[in-house]
Amino acid sequence: MKTLWRHWTSPRFRVPRAVLVRLGTSLLVLWGAVTVAFAALHLTPGSVEQALVGPNTITPQARAELVTEYGLDEPLPVQYGRLVGRMARGDLGESYQLHQPVAEALGSQLGPSLQLAGAAMALAVAASLTLALLTAGRGRLVRGLSSGIELVGVSIPTFWTAIVLLTVLSFQRGWFPAAGADGVTALVLPAVAVAVPLTALLTQLLRDSLELALDEPFVLTARARGLSDLAVRLRHALRHALLPALTLAGWMFGALVGALVVVEEIFARPGLGRLVLTAVEGKDLPVVMGAVLVTAALYVAVNIVLDLLYLVVDPRLRGAR
Amino acid sequence: MTAAVTAGAVRARRAPARPGLWAAALFLGLVVLAALAPGLFTDGSAVDGDPAAALTPPGADHVFGTDANGRDVFTRIVHGARPSLLVGLGATALAVAGGTVLGLVAALGGRWLDELVMRLVDVVLSLPSLLLALVVLVVAGPGTLNSVCAVGVAAVPVYARLVRVRAMVVRGSGYVEAATALGLPRAVVVVRHVLPNVLAPLLVLATIEVGTALVAVASLGFLGFGPQPPAPEWGAMLAAGRDYTAVAWWVAVFPGLAITLTVLSITVVGRALRRRGEGRDV
Numbered sequence: 300m301k302t303l304w305r306h307w308t309s310p311r312f313r314v315p316r317a318v319l320v321r322l323g324t325s326l327l328v329l330w331g332a333v334t335v336a337f338a339a340l341h342l343t344p345g346s347v348e349q350a351l352v353g354p355n356t357i358t359p360q361a362r363a364e365l366v367t368e369y370g371l372d373e374p375l376p377v378q379y380g381r382l383v384g385r386m387a388r389g390d391l392g393e394s395y396q397l398h399q400p401v402a403e404a405l406g407s408q409l410g411p412s413l414q415l416a417g418a419a420m421a422l423a424v425a426a427s428l429t430l431a432l433l434t435a436g437r438g439r440l441v442r443g444l445s446s447g448i449e450l451v452g453v454s455i456p457t458f459w460t461a462i463v464l465l466t467v468l469s470f471q472r473g474w475f476p477a478a479g480a481d482g483v484t485a486l487v488l489p490a491v492a493v494a495v496p497l498t499a500l501l502t503q504l505l506r507d508s509l510e511l512a513l514d515e516p517f518v519l520t521a522r523a524r525g526l527s528d529l530a531v532r533l534r535h536a537l538r539h540a541l542l543p544a545l546t547l548a549g550w551m552f553g554a555l556v557g558a559l560v561v562v563e564e565i566f567a568r569p570g571l572g573r574l575v576l577t578a579v580e581g582k583d584l585p586v587v588m589g590a591v592l593v594t595a596a597l598y599v600a601v602n603i604v605l606d607l608l609y610l611v612v613d614p615r616l617r618g619a620r
Numbered sequence: 621m622t623a624a625v626t627a628g629a630v631r632a633r634r635a636p637a638r639p640g641l642w643a644a645a646l647f648l649g650l651v652v653l654a655a656l657a658p659g660l661f662t663d664g665s666a667v668d669g670d671p672a673a674a675l676t677p678p679g680a681d682h683v684f685g686t687d688a689n690g691r692d693v694f695t696r697i698v699h700g701a702r703p704s705l706l707v708g709l710g711a712t713a714l715a716v717a718g719g720t721v722l723g724l725v726a727a728l729g730g731r732w733l734d735e736l737v738m739r740l741v742d743v744v745l746s747l748p749s750l751l752l753a754l755v756v757l758v759v760a761g762p763g764t765l766n767s768v769c770a771v772g773v774a775a776v777p778v779y780a781r782l783v784r785v786r787a788m789v790v791r792g793s794g795y796v797e798a799a800t801a802l803g804l805p806r807a808v809v810v811v812r813h814v815l816p817n818v819l820a821p822l823l824v825l826a827t828i829e830v831g832t833a834l835v836a837v838a839s840l841g842f843l844g845f846g847p848q849p850p851a852p853e854w855g856a857m858l859a860a861g862r863d864y865t866a867v868a869w870w871v872a873v874f875p876g877l878a879i880t881l882t883v884l885s886i887t888v889v890g891r892a893l894r895r896r897g898e899g900r901d902v
Contacts, residue, residue: 327739331740332747335743336755451880451884454880454887455883455884456876458838458876459873459876459877462872462873465865466872470869471869556748556751557748557749557750561839564843576754582758590751594748595747598747
């Protein structure tokens with residue numbers, strides 16, 4: 300036991316330990332999400348039956364059969380135990396309304412959503428890197444202007460950006476399709492709408508940390524060696540500015556999911572967001588819960604990747620601690 | 621003499637004119653005024669319309685045009701200031717209250733409670749707040765009050781963290797120790813000595829977050845789960861106008877503009893407050 304503990308705390312074991320701890324916490328997060336959803340579902344008596352029945356009228360006998368079929372007459376701890384058992388085996392259950400397994404429903408909508416999320420992220424990262432590299436440490440006018448634009452970008456609600464884009468560029472100019480997910484042109488406006496707040500916040504953070512990095516002595520050294528301004532920014536300052544930007548990723552993930560729900564609805568794109576909205580309307584809790592679990596799992600995955608990215612960006616973190 | 625001149629010059633350089641801040645404060649003032657006394661800006665009705673004048677474009681009679689029921693969009697925006705602000709303030713107040721209680725319990729309630737509360741906060745923080753709000757709405761059903769609660773609940777963890785950290789700092793300070801040494805009951809120490817010193821940064825954060833909450837509730841309204849259409853709430857107006865974007869852009873665009881400008885002003889003013897709180901010059 301003691302040797303095990305020594306191995307566990309030894310510096311050599313640092314990265315695997317971090318990953319294991321992260322996985323442990325993540326399981327806790329997932330279990331928490333299941334529990335919260337279960338509690339929510341059973342807080343209002345009869346809500347499960349109501350959701351199953353939907354707007355249909357139903358005979359008392361059929362209702363009783365339904366209750367037995369879904370095990371709703373069993374004590375809550377038993378139902379809870381069964382639910383956690385199912386989830387642990389990766390079985391998300393069956394949708395009340397779509398009459399298909401939740402995993403199947405989510406899986407069929409995951410593609411378009413990931414596409415949109417990926418396009419928006421790529422756009423946001425490319426745009427904010429360019430903007431931050433160009434504007435960091437410049438004169439007051441440039442900085443004032445860009446921070447003003449960033450402020451607007453952060454404050455502007457996504458649904459409004461989407462509606463204005465749709466009105467001007469689809470309905471009035473006709474440059475882009477107003478709905479659907481066919482081809483690249485249909486991806487442009489939704490991706491821009493999702494990317495605006497992300498870009499604004501990321502640019503702000505990147506520029507602040509770039510400016511801090513540009514004040515460091517090593518930048519002076521690099522300039523003294525005759526490196527061009529762009530080379531100094533790209534090769535020396537950027538790496539230092541990236542670390543704080545990575546900490547924003549957790550927030551960005553949440554913002555991305557929220558924006559996806561809204562934007563998919565406005566542009567009538569297929570995807571997880573619309574699936575969730577339909578499920579919320581129909582009180583289809585297994586689907587909502589499945590979506591919550593998938594999001595939590597994705598969040599966990601994003602964080603593990605981030606932990607590893609820190610090590611890539613900052614070699615100092617690789618050493619013993 | 622020289623010293624005084626230099627000090628004056630430094631002060632002048634450090635505090636440049638901030639036209640943006642003044643514009644934001646002015647706009648916010650107008651919105652608050654509209655919320656308190658909508659009659660100052662318009663004498664029309666926000667609910668009754670003239671069906672014959674439905675979907676009139678912006679012009680001399682109707683500055684922002686009319687909606688599908690022939691109601692003046694400008695009048696509705698003015699009357700929408702009150703419910704919209706109330707919704708943002710309500711959600712934030714709920715989040716601040718919940719976060720303060722949780723944060724104080726975590727900081728002062730012993731190690732086990734601390735672990736329990738903070739793990740719970742981690743779980744909630746790892747879920748996107750819009751998704752969380754939607755889960756609350758599945759159970760509670762749509763509606764103004766429910767969407768305010770949903771947004772408020774989803775924002776609790778942020779405040780819980782902040783309060784916990786601040787309370788831990790304050791806990792170790794001399795005046796708390798002195799109050800305890802004087803034999804004051806624990807609850808009195810917490811309420812009279814810890815809480816006031818935790819509140820200042822909390823309220824600054826809350827100012828900025830009123831804007832976020834306003835957008836969150838408006839998003840829910842827009843998706844059809846918040847305040848329902850007849851109400852002149854900005855999010856609901858936007859949702860109702862959405863169906864006409866192809867033929868009448870003004871019905872959705874102007875309420876959205878009202879939300880955007882309000883949130884922008886709140887952010888600008890809030891950040892200025894925060895900089896002051898941090899001891900930096902505005």
